[in-house]
Amino acid sequence: MSRIEIQRQAVMARLATAARVPLAESGGVTPQLIEDVCRQVGVHPHSFRALFPDDDAFLDAVTDGLVEDCAARLRGGVATFEPSGAGGSAAFTEAAVALADSWPLDRDGMLIRADRRARALRRSDGGVAVLKAEKLFLDALVDVHSELMAKLGRRFAGSPVRSVRVILDTYERAFETWLLTGADAAGFHSSPYVQRTLPTLLENMSEPLGT
DSSP states (O other), X not given: OOHHHHHHHHXXXXXXXXXXXXXXXXXXXXXXXXXXXXXXXXXXXXXXHHHOSSHHHHHHHHHHHHHHHHHHHHHHHHHHOOOOSOOHHHHHHHHHHHHHHTOOOOHHHHHHHHHHHHHHHTSSSSHHHHHHHHHHHHHHHHHHHHHHHHHTTEEESSOHHHHHHHHHHHHHHHHHHHHHTTXXXXXXXXXXXXXXXXXXXXXXXXXXXXX
């Protein structure tokens, strides 16, 4: 990759990052949003469309960045997780709390990803990019969860992809419900899902290594 292309990619990444909060609040790419993020990054608004030909391209860049950050947070959380040795169901609860404390999801990211999916569903195109981003996220989570299982001395009993998809889907719904009740996102580790449901899923979907 040339130096110019590296610089171009860096500018695009900064624009995408700067747009996260206003996108979550506004729910769409507007001329004002473009002007604001360009001013923040130091890019002339006229250059914006040279980098992002349409709104979908920009939203996909924002979503890709969110997915990468979520996966990175999870990898960091799992890397530092060390079971206490309590064993039994307590070990799975410890692992579930470690996942929640890694902040794999946040309010802004959920809103932006939901808006992007809804935008694709309203039209006959745009879905391929959305599915690609979701697959990249899922693939990253499979590796992280497999590492977590290994720290518990276990592995997924069935398909890791299918198991992690169930975990991701239930986690997202539970986190969304938690936020809808007005609860603090930082306290999600104390939710019934993290304390009871997720540990049960981790245990039932896995088996001891060597079996």
